[in-house]
Amino acid sequence: MPTIGTGIYSIHFPEKQKPSNPNAPTTTTASKHLPKSIQVLEIGGSMAPLWRQYFEDIKKLIYVVDASNLCQISAAGVLFYSILTEPRLQKVKILLVLTKMDYSYRQMRNEALLMLQMSKLQKQIRQQVQIVEASAVTKVGFPEIYDWLQRP
Template identity: 25%
Template sequence: MCLLLGATGVGKTLLIKRLKKLSVHDGTGDLGDPPPTRPTVGTDLTDIMVNRQLTIRELGGCMGPIWPSYYGNCRALLFVLDASNPTQLSASCAHLLGLLSAEQLAEASVLILFNKTDLPCYMTVEEMKSLMRLPDIIACAKQSITTAEISAREGTGLAGVLRWLRDTHRASH
């Protein structure tokens, strides 16, 4: 099981829709226009193909307080941040630290996604990583942590996310 987590409005639903479409086309091809999305209330399960079926459970950002009840048997974690919204950074960092300190997630592989890199922002992703002390967080974490810059809207970096999911899913079986 893979969890897809992040604050409200960071682009989790669009990301999962894009990954599903991309996985059908083996990571290539035109994604077309972004499909419409609504904020996820509760939880949403999506199956995508990476070598074999992988179920991704998206949890709405407003469900942060009950995320821990979904940590059991989680082998991979996609954590999404909005790279166009630095004001949300401290709350996202607190969520991330909570995830990384959870005993049930000690064995999970973690991919931190800086989404919405296509939008203008007064801070670069490098500045955000520095501000949240991400290198220190990665150095101290038990988990294997990877970061990526993506745009779910444009499709940028999504083939790399699929590759990461494929490699992680293969290693966990």
């Protein structure tokens, strides 16, 4: 079931903490080159016809696919392709998140990527797409998503 509606969130990253011992390493991975916070605009799949009006000034895009629902993966692939071909998004960094991997069986990732035609797409598109498996239940993939968000 696609996300319904929209949401705007701010994510604040921890600042680098100064160690009491100057020779000790810092306690976080943040650096002066990384953003201190980012704004996330969530626009659910049911609002796909409106997506185009939000494509200005986008630097990063996270596209989430429910990998536990094979019936919707092909439809998600069509929408994903329409995003990849959008002229205003040719320089955007893209993270493809395959969610609900805890509900999936071992080959689900490969089947999802096959249904999304990722090997074919990656040969044809300009954008670099990073793929992450994630689960809200087991927290698998969260560190990778968090790191991707912090990269410039």
